[in-house]
Amino acid sequence: MSRWPLALLCVFIACVPWTQRVVDGRLGPFRSQEEVLYVWSGEKIRRMTPGFHDFMADIYWLRTVQYFGGLRAFARERRFELLEPLIDITVTLDPRFQIVYRYGATFLAEPSPTGAGKPEVAIALLDRGCRNIPRNWRIKLQKGYFIFLFLRDAKRASETIWDAARINDDVRLRNFAASILIAGNEREAARLMWTQIYDDSEEKSFMRRNAGEHLRMIDAIDRAAELARLVAVFERRHGRRPGSLDELVVSGLVRSRPVDPSGAPFFYDPATGRVDVSDRSPLYRRTYGGFDRPQP
Numbered sequence: 001m002s003r004w005p006l007a008l009l010c011v012f013i014a015c016v017p018w019t020q021r022v023v024d025g026r027l028g029p030f031r032s033q034e035e036v037l038y039v040w041s042g043e044k045i046r047r048m049t050p051g052f053h054d055f056m057a058d059i060y061w062l063r064t065v066q067y068f069g070g071l072r073a074f075a076r077e078r079r080f081e082l083l084e085p086l087i088d089i090t091v092t093l094d095p096r097f098q099i100v101y102r103y104g105a106t107f108l109a110e111p112s113p114t115g116a117g118k119p120e121v122a123i124a125l126l127d128r129g130c131r132n133i134p135r136n137w138r139i140k141l142q143k144g145y146f147i148f149l150f151l152r153d154a155k156r157a158s159e160t161i162w163d164a165a166r167i168n169d170d171v172r173l174r175n176f177a178a179s180i181l182i183a184g185n186e187r188e189a190a191r192l193m194w195t196q197i198y199d200d201s202e203e204k205s206f207m208r209r210n211a212g213e214h215l216r217m218i219d220a221i222d223r224a225a226e227l228a229r230l231v232a233v234f235e236r237r238h239g240r241r242p243g244s245l246d247e248l249v250v251s252g253l254v255r256s257r258p259v260d261p262s263g264a265p266f267f268y269d270p271a272t273g274r275v276d277v278s279d280r281s282p283l284y285r286r287t288y289g290g291f292d293r294p295q296p
Helices: 002-024 033-039 043-047 053-074 084-094 100-111 119-133 137-151 156-168 169-182 188-198 206-238 245-250
Strands: 268-269 272-278
Touching: 033 156, 043 053, 043 272, 053 084, 053 100, 053 156, 053 188, 084 119, 100 119, 100 137, 100 272, 119 137, 137 156, 137 169, 156 169, 169 188, 188 206, 206 272
Parallel strands: none
Antiparallel strands: 268 272
């Protein structure tokens, strides 16, 4: 390493405390971090430090991490009130600061007391990141996952992740988008998506076989839902639930023994009338895309 870059690096490091003193000095009596955040915006910091926006964004991101980590480690009351304005200042100074969107959204979305407990604000931050860095598929993927995880909006989440798959051209993301639809009980939309994946895949390829398996899984879930409906019909007619699904055959509601597309019998609980894919079926393990079974 030559002497000039090393000397410049030393000057840069030495300027950090000086720059922060300049910022704090211009605040007059507003010297505490809390007062700084409530009085000053990212735009004001930008105007005050022309040519050093990225540098100041780094400083404020360090402040954000220190603030978040300090509260988690030492504070008894973890309210994280300054987390949102700190992040806002940072991304205003540097709108393409990728790590702030991804980690900042995680800090905001984590439930209290380990985080701010503001998933809607976290998703809005990720949406801001998608607008400022439109080709970043990771931010879009995280946004889609948070929409599903915190808002339980499977369709919107799947559409967002599908957009990420278009950017990254990764079939695994398309699979994830389709699996979220199944987990959210959006079976018709999931069927359309898996059918598109099936049609777009090469014949005899793993991706086509995988899509075919998921289509069979959706068929199994649809069949289980239809059997649950027939159980309710049986109960209305006889004043009781059937002791087994075979009684549906005896009563004429079903023509043959109820099995899923793999040939495995369905799970049935006479106490509740619930019908589902059996955990002994080869279709069971991935039926809901690795997520919990959606509630009826």
